[in-house]
Amino acid sequence: MDRRNFIRKAGYAAAATPALAAPAIAQSQPQIKWRMTSSFPKTLETLWGSAERFSQFVSEATDGNFQIQIFPAGEIAPALEAANEVGKGSIEMCQTASYYYWGKDPTFAFGTAVPFGLNARQQNAWMYFGGALDLMNAFYAAHNLIAFPAGNTGAQMGGWFRKEINSVEDLKGLKFRIAGFGGAVISKLGVVPQQLAGADVYPALEKGTIDATEFVGPADDEKLGLYKVAKYYYYPGWWEGGAMLHHMVNLDKWNELPKPYQAILKAGCANANVTMLAEYDQRNPGALKRLVAAGAILRPFPQDVMTACFAAANESYAEISAKNANFKTIYESMAAFRADAFLWQQVSEATFDNFMMAQQRKKQL
Amino acid sequence: MDRRNFIRKAGYAAAATPALAAPAIAQSQPQIKWRMTSSFPKTLETLWGSAERFSQFVSEATDGNFQIQIFPAGEIAPALEAANEVGKGSIEMCQTASYYYWGKDPTFAFGTAVPFGLNARQQNAWMYFGGALDLMNAFYAAHNLIAFPAGNTGAQMGGWFRKEINSVEDLKGLKFRIAGFGGAVISKLGVVPQQLAGADVYPALEKGTIDATEFVGPADDEKLGLYKVAKYYYYPGWWEGGAMLHHMVNLDKWNELPKPYQAILKAGCANANVTMLAEYDQRNPGALKRLVAAGAILRPFPQDVMTACFAAANESYAEISAKNANFKTIYESMAAFRADAFLWQQVSEATFDNFMMAQQRKKQL
Numbered sequence: 158m159d160r161r162n163f164i165r166k167a168g169y170a171a172a173a174t175p176a177l178a179a180p181a182i183a184q185s186q187p188q189i190k191w192r193m194t195s196s197f198p199k200t201l202e203t204l205w206g207s208a209e210r211f212s213q214f215v216s217e218a219t220d221g222n223f224q225i226q227i228f229p230a231g232e233i234a235p236a237l238e239a240a241n242e243v244g245k246g247s248i249e250m251c252q253t254a255s256y257y258y259w260g261k262d263p264t265f266a267f268g269t270a271v272p273f274g275l276n277a278r279q280q281n282a283w284m285y286f287g288g289a290l291d292l293m294n295a296f297y298a299a300h301n302l303i304a305f306p307a308g309n310t311g312a313q314m315g316g317w318f319r320k321e322i323n324s325v326e327d328l329k330g331l332k333f334r335i336a337g338f339g340g341a342v343i344s345k346l347g348v349v350p351q352q353l354a355g356a357d358v359y360p361a362l363e364k365g366t367i368d369a370t371e372f373v374g375p376a377d378d379e380k381l382g383l384y385k386v387a388k389y390y391y392y393p394g395w396w397e398g399g400a401m402l403h404h405m406v407n408l409d410k411w412n413e414l415p416k417p418y419q420a421i422l423k424a425g426c427a428n429a430n431v432t433m434l435a436e437y438d439q440r441n442p443g444a445l446k447r448l449v450a451a452g453a454i455l456r457p458f459p460q461d462v463m464t465a466c467f468a469a470a471n472e473s474y475a476e477i478s479a480k481n482a483n484f485k486t487i488y489e490s491m492a493a494f495r496a497d498a499f500l501w502q503q504v505s506e507a508t509f510d511n512f513m514m515a516q517q518r519k520k521q522l
Numbered sequence: 523m524d525r526r527n528f529i530r531k532a533g534y535a536a537a538a539t540p541a542l543a544a545p546a547i548a549q550s551q552p553q554i555k556w557r558m559t560s561s562f563p564k565t566l567e568t569l570w571g572s573a574e575r576f577s578q579f580v581s582e583a584t585d586g587n588f589q590i591q592i593f594p595a596g597e598i599a600p601a602l603e604a605a606n607e608v609g610k611g612s613i614e615m616c617q618t619a620s621y622y623y624w625g626k627d628p629t630f631a632f633g634t635a636v637p638f639g640l641n642a643r644q645q646n647a648w649m650y651f652g653g654a655l656d657l658m659n660a661f662y663a664a665h666n667l668i669a670f671p672a673g674n675t676g677a678q679m680g681g682w683f684r685k686e687i688n689s690v691e692d693l694k695g696l697k698f699r700i701a702g703f704g705g706a707v708i709s710k711l712g713v714v715p716q717q718l719a720g721a722d723v724y725p726a727l728e729k730g731t732i733d734a735t736e737f738v739g740p741a742d743d744e745k746l747g748l749y750k751v752a753k754y755y756y757y758p759g760w761w762e763g764g765a766m767l768h769h770m771v772n773l774d775k776w777n778e779l780p781k782p783y784q785a786i787l788k789a790g791c792a793n794a795n796v797t798m799l800a801e802y803d804q805r806n807p808g809a810l811k812r813l814v815a816a817g818a819i820l821r822p823f824p825q826d827v828m829t830a831c832f833a834a835a836n837e838s839y840a841e842i843s844a845k846n847a848n849f850k851t852i853y854e855s856m857a858a859f860r861a862d863a864f865l866w867q868q869v870s871e872a873t874f875d876n877f878m879m880a881q882q883r884k885k886q887l
């Protein structure tokens with residue numbers, strides 16, 4: 158008799174005894190196997206590693222009874238179709254960035270990051286305590302999804318440029334690989350957003366088919382070697398001042414889940430949320446130093462470029478709000494939160510950080 | 523037959539069947555009741571609320587089998603004795619700030635915050651991925667403790683002062699209620715650190731028995747009404763640029779815990795870690811605006827005061843490192859991490875934040 162059969166028979170035998178105890182146990186710790194598709198490849202180690210930690214935690218917390226098998230982008234669903242497949246129910250859950258679904262409805266963008274939106278800490282505060290997670294989940298429910306914050310990259314870099322950007326004029330006609338909301342905003346200033354598969358970016362930059370590409374930040378960008386073909390490394394990525402990842406779950410599957418497993422899944426997401434950002438914060442400084450040593454040239458976007466992009470973003474917010482009620486509601490919630498958050502940040506946080514950054518520049522740390 | 527007996531009898535009946543299934547269930551979900559003493563009163567809602575969420579999560583995740591009853595400071599252990607009682611084993615775990623035990627060994631301070639140390643995000647990165655949690659737990663093990671990050675206040679305020687501080691000279695003889703490492707550092711500049719129970723602070727400031735007091739930040743400070751008796755509200759609290767809370771567990775009790783409960787307890791702490799900071803970030807801006815409207819006057823510490831305090835802190839680090847090997851090891855780890863972290867922060871994070879803060883000042887948000 159193999160072990161599996163043996164356990165099953167034990168179960169049947171137990172079921173012959175009075176029925177109250179066994180179901181209580183069965184209900185709280187049933188054996189469940191789920192699949193989680195990621196929008197990211199294994200090569201993006203911090204993102205993929207977070208999915209691995211999550212899956213391992215859920216298994217450990219349930220003594221192996223709730224197993225979530227994880228798949229990198231493309232194995233069971235294309236990267237940018239992850240949430241769509243989960244909504245349909247063909248896959249139980251995914252690790253994704255909600256702004257990938259911006260084309261479906263721009264409201265999706267608020268889950269991850271919007272141009273000149275919130276930084277990573279503010280996004281957490283707005284999501285967990287500013288009402289945003291409830292607003293977003295009410296919106297996601299129409300797509301048969303429920304989402305939980307599950308990571309953040311921090312403020313991303315602006316990307317890799319073949320030429321310096323010295324003024325708004327230099328943006329005109331610039332072929333920049335940038336997707337979604339950021340691409341829509343910057344196109345108002347004459348940029349021509351490009352869509353290109355990851356593997357095609359390096360040769361396209363080398364040949365000059367495109368002029369620039371955005372990606373993530375030093376830790377992830379380092380592997381692409383883009384500094385060899387586009388040495389100007391611009392910052393900040395104002396279209397994602399704190400890009401939040403989510404785990405999205407099919408709403409029916411979520412509702413069927415025993416309460417203890419729901420609690421465990423949510424806590425696994427919270428753990429992913431805090432640890433992913435921490436891992437990026439640990440990995441980015443070393444990667445940045447190596448990139449600069451290898452020839453990358455750091456450049457902030459000029460102030461007039463930032464100001465023009467900010468104005469263009471505000472134009473976009475007004476335009477989309479005029480025709481999309483969900484977007485308007487959530488934008489207004491974000492904007493109100495943002496004004497207070499950046500007021501408060503100027504007091505103790507920024508003053509402490511500025512003093513410490515000044516000491517770093519003076520080599521006093 | 524009451525339900526309890528009924529379940530027990532069902533259990534006995536099941537035990538008569540082949541033994542493999544039942545023990546597996548019993549081992550993973552035993553009924554365990556623990557106590558957690560907090561170093562904080564219920565009136566500090568964000569801190570206490572975090573303990574409540576943690577306790578509720580552990581119960582939900584284990585279907586009520588692992589119960590952690592929480593007690594505010596003073597009920598089963600004095601606020602500043604929480605970790606000591608847990609180390610002895612009279613209480614299983616506590617919610618506390620490790621720097622409260624600075625007097626026992628200054629190494630404890632690194633768990634929470636040290637003068638001119640890390641901000642909240644950096645403290646997470648250093649703890650989870652920079653090796654600090656392992657270093658700290660190796661140190662805590664000698665006190666029969668294991669600790670998990672479980673919250674952060676963010677950069678605290680410098681506190682409430684009856685008079686303006688315009689220069690280092692103004693610190694001489696200042697009777698300032700400040701404890702631990704911060705108090706030791708600032709005493710080098712002539713400040714006379716005061717120890718005073720919470721309830722005595724308001725009358726002492728009113729009478730002028732003390733000149734100033736530090737506390738936490740707007741959300742917690744608002745309740746004390748200190749602006750009525752000490753209207754200058756200084757920042758930043760350079761002795762805690764990101765004060766991390768911990769849940770500390772008796773090491774023997776921890777080792778006895780089933781692995782699934784260990785995983786759940788750790789995830790509950792991670793959840794507390796990310797949500798407490800988020801709640802402070804949500805509550806502080808409104809509280810700050812109300813305090814200013816009520817008459818509080820915001821003041822940054824003058825640059826020469828900051829620089830003198832930084833020099834005094836570096837003196838303290840050198841002095842303590844010379845006689846305490848654990849302290850030296852962990853200080854060097856923190857200092858190396860800090861230099862890189864504040865280098866990286868100057869790139870995308872600070873540039874994004876500075877642009878947004880400038881828009882806030884221009885009332886463009």
